Amino acid sequence: MSTAAQAMATAASRLRAAGVPDPARDARLLLAHAASVDAARVTLIAPEEIAPEIAERYEQLVALRAVRVPVSQLVGARAFYGREFKISREVLDPRPETETLIDLALGAPFDRVLDLGTGSGCILVTLLAERPDATGVGADLSETACLQASANAVLHEVAGRAEIIQSDWFEAVAGRFDLIVSNPPYLAVTEMADVAPELRDHEPRMALTDGLDGLSVYRIIAENAQSYLTANGRVMVEIGWQQGTAVCDIFSRAGWASVELAHDLDGRPRVVCAAQPA
Numbered sequence: 001m002s003t004a005a006q007a008m009a010t011a012a013s014r015l016r017a018a019g020v021p022d023p024a025r026d027a028r029l030l031l032a033h034a035a036s037v038d039a040a041r042v043t044l045i046a047p048e049e050i051a052p053e054i055a056e057r058y059e060q061l062v063a064l065r066a067v068r069v070p071v072s073q074l075v076g077a078r079a080f081y082g083r084e085f086k087i088s089r090e091v092l093d094p095r096p097e098t099e100t101l102i103d104l105a106l107g108a109p110f111d112r113v114l115d116l117g118t119g120s121g122c123i124l125v126t127l128l129a130e131r132p133d134a135t136g137v138g139a140d141l142s143e144t145a146c147l148q149a150s151a152n153a154v155l156h157e158v159a160g161r162a163e164i165i166q167s168d169w170f171e172a173v174a175g176r177f178d179l180i181v182s183n184p185p186y187l188a189v190t191e192m193a194d195v196a197p198e199l200r201d202h203e204p205r206m207a208l209t210d211g212l213d214g215l216s217v218y219r220i221i222a223e224n225a226q227s228y229l230t231a232n233g234r235v236m237v238e239i240g241w242q243q244g245t246a247v248c249d250i251f252s253r254a255g256w257a258s259v260e261l262a263h264d265l266d267g268r269p270r271v272v273c274a275a276q277p278a
Contacts (some may be wrong), residue, residue, distance in 0.1 A: 004031060005046040008057065011062045018066040026071050027062070032207055033075045034058040068197035079220040081126045085152050090144040092207040093198075094122040099262035100264040101238050101271050102126055110134060110178035114228065116169055116221065117141075117184050119207055121149030121162070127181070128158040137177075139167040142204070169217070170224050176233070180225050184217035185210045214240065218247050218272075226276060233276045244269035 002010070003109070008027045015023035030037040030134040034057040035050070061074050068201075072078035072087045081102050087093060105113075105127055112135055115124035118138030128136055136265050138149050146164045153159040187209040192200060199208060210216040218237060225235050235256070238246050244261045252257045256274035264270035 002050060003046065004035075004042065004048055004050055007031065007050055007058060008042075008046070011058070014062060014066055020065060020068065028158050029071055030061040030065060030074065031058055034061055035156050043050040050221045051117055069202050070198045073202060077120075078120075080122045081130075083126065083129065083156060085122050085125070086149060086155060087120060087146065088144075089202055090142065090204055091148050092183070092203055094120060097266075097268075097270055098238055098262045100262065101181060101183065101236055102130075104233060104262055104271055104273060105179060105181055105236055106130055108234065110203075110231075110234075112136060112175075112177045113179040113181065114177040116174060116180065116182040117207070117217070118149045118164065119145050119183075121152040121164070123181055124149065124162060125152050125156050125158055127179075128153075128161050129156050134164070135161045137173065137175075138162060138164045139169070139173055141166065141168050142206070145204075145207075158233070169220050170228065173228060176228055176230050178230050178233050179234070180221070180229060180235045181237070182217070182221060184221070186214045186217070186238070186240045186243060186266070188212070188214035214243065215246055215250065218250045222251045222256065222274075223278065226254075226256075227278045231276060235274045238270060239272055241268040241270065244272070 008031055011027035012023045028042050029039055032042050035167050037079055047052050072093045073089050077084045078087045080096050081099050111134035113127055115138045117122050118140045121138050124136050124138040140146050146166050150164045155164040185208050189209050189211050251274045255277055257277040258275045260273045261269050262271040
């Protein structure tokens with residue numbers, strides 16, 4: 001029987017050999033999950049021997065991580081904007097860079113928000129949690145994603161202000177909104193072979209790529225969103241870091257006012273913001 005420290009060292013070595021980024025961190029997080037302790041307490045149990053049932057769970061988790069199943073799917077949760085969101089392989093894993101979209105959205109008032117392609121609901125739920133008087137709609141084509149978003153709305157106590165609908169972008173959406181947000185599938189189909197295995201093999205393909213040039217959803221939003229916005233409404237869409245010029249052009253050609261490009265904390269183009277034309 002090995003100690004927790006020995007088990008983590010072995011796991012980290014195995015993950016490193018499998019090409020997993022930051023293997024020591026993942027080994028620690030997975031042990032915490034297997035032992036049902038907070039990740040911050042793992043160092044406290046490091047000298048202790050691991051019970052056989054925990055060791056077995058840990059072995060299974062490490063084996064799955066070695067074939068690049070994301071940690072968030074293995075532990076069933078991911079932190080986003082200071083909250084824990086329930087995650088499954090049916091929804092896109094929330095990314096830190098998406099918090100840029102949240103910061104920008106919270107930079108101006110809104111009473112009603114629409115989140116297109118809501119997935120886990122992390123964007124919609126976060127915005128409603130940060131704005132207790134706001135209401136919103138989350139739309140997704142995937143029924144499973146809608147269920148996941150609804151569960152996260154309940155978890156963070158905004159379910160009474162959040163309507164989750166199954167919709168192919170605007171198809172089932174009604175009414176007008178002060179803010180429309182989206183993190184759409186923006187990878188071109190030709191890029192899919194080069195993305196990390198965690199994304200390519202274990203996250204929903206429809207949340208990653210449109211199967212075309214990675215820009216088709218921006219065209220849909222640019223061409224249709226004005227009909228769903230209030231007079232002073234705004235649209236904010238997350239983009240791939242090389243798509244800034246192309247997406248800005250799409251919105252400008254569609255007649256949007258003050259089309260702007262915002263950068264994330266790494267200085268990469270990350271969000272295109274557009275205002276309802278006067």
